[in-house]
Amino acid sequence: MPQAYTPSTSVDGPGPGGTRVEALPALRPRSALSRALEWLVESSLLLAAAFSVFVTAGIVYVLATESIPFFRHVSIWEFFTDRMWTPMFAEPRHGILPLVAGTLTTTAVALVVAMPVGTMIAIWLSEFAPSRVREIVKPVMEMLAAVPTVVYGYFAVDFVTPALQHLIPGLPTFNMLGPGIVMGVMIIPYVSSLSEDAIRAVPMLLREGSYAMGAGRLTTALRVVFPAAFSGIAAAYVLAISRAVGETMIVAIAAGQQPNLTFNPLDPAATITAFIVQVSLGDLPHGSVGYQSIFAAGVTLFVMTLGFNIIGAYLKRRYRQAY
């Protein structure tokens, strides 16, 4: 900020050619009103920025206050070791494992689709495709991420699962394979765009060095660029995992609603998110153990995704610093 200063009102004297120099207007210090306004604006902008912290605080507060009463009813030991999740039954059982198994299985199916495809698209777009093709493909990829998940869920039930039933006879209408595949396609853009950023951050010199040694484009991409960009690509994978773990509507529609302790993608099973949706659709009284159980499930989900997000952020920072 320029310091306010009070010069004499006119500057007389010979100018360069002996002429008189025009008088400069006086610089006045800023008025108290103007300074108050500046302060007010800055404080309200700070408040807006701080609001996002309040949202996080709200999340943590709600998850904690609603699930602590739950864990007064249900021991942590039971929560993590019981193999049944039936909080709505007359004799409720509260073992989170079946829901975790469903979540991990659908996520694994999604990753089997998204990791190779997303990485391949990223390498192809950055190292092989002509720039005009890239200009077209990137927006289409964004569209893939923009499709509402409930529409993906419809597609899983209406198209993908029936198509799979032709290939795998006896596949039930609700299964984890179909929605897992659809979820995988949904997270391809996350993998490919983050991986592409990481690949682009690899300095041109490394590629040129490789070409100078006689390597082709594929060898350079796989042996030089990919390893150099690996921590960024790994960050893309981890953040994609976090997306898949938290995805709700696709699995709620197409994977079934029964908690089922299985890792077989051909079986139907509920995920953590599907359970929360299922309970929310019903009319549970506020404060009942059933009501609290969705927060206990939510805490589990939140901790899982938080863990993946922290690992992802760490990996991302590492590749940014590398060059």
Added chain:
Amino acid sequence: MLTSERSIARTRLHDRVFSIAGGLVTLGAVMFLGVLLFDLARDGLSRVDWQFLTSFPSRRPGQAGIFSAWVGSMLIMLVTAVTAIPLGIAAGVYLEEYARKNWMTSVIEINISNLAAVPSIIFGLMALGLFVYKFGFGQSILAGGLTLGCLILPIVIVATREALRTIPRGMREAAYALGATRWQVVRHHLLPYSTSGIATGVIIAMSRAIGETAPLITIGALTFIAFLPPAPIVTDPELMIQPLRWVWSPFTVLPIQMFNWVSRPGDDFLRNAAAAGVVLIALTLGMNAVAIVLRYRLRRRIKW
């Protein structure tokens, strides 16, 4: 040297094969979107008509429609926009133009990037505990709109920051040199120059919000609503105009209506679901297309 010629040929072949394979894989992903759109249109497009847009949900699939659903979606979007857009832009401006490098700033920054990766259903749980019960908003449009507002806040903030970052430093320095205050620089220079960049981000954020289902189900949005929220102007002799009465109304939205129809047995309801999906996807992809065009024109027009 024959061997080196052969190895060059082999290298070229490998490059060629991967180039084609990568192209095919990319095409496959694009085709997936194409098949999805085609499947949806085949099942539902013929069902989208005036009757469908102006009817309430019904037990008879042939008479059902999405009137309350799209009105609900629009009103929810209104609340979301009014809260998240000003807050997000203000936060973005603060972090990019005002914030000093201190622990508070880095806490806010880390928090925003974490918040962007929290699953949407967790926002729903937060809103259920906080907005619905603690603040007593109930299962209202207000609660729903605020939920989605919190959800898209990080997207708006990040978009604002990126738009501001593209403005060269010289612009700011020139304005400061003429004696402008910080707020004058932001108001008269930075915000006008970054408007289309921010608008792009805001549109993408809103298109994300309009397709969100899980957090609204979690706060207890109803799946069967056969009425509209109260109009702002009523013929009540006591209070002629109640401009905000509708925010307390229960609601449903397009994706929830679609979900409701998907989970019902019967092909007719599935057709209704597809039709609702057609409307929903037209909205989201349309908004995204606008954002992409805006960004493309922006990139061509502005040369600092």
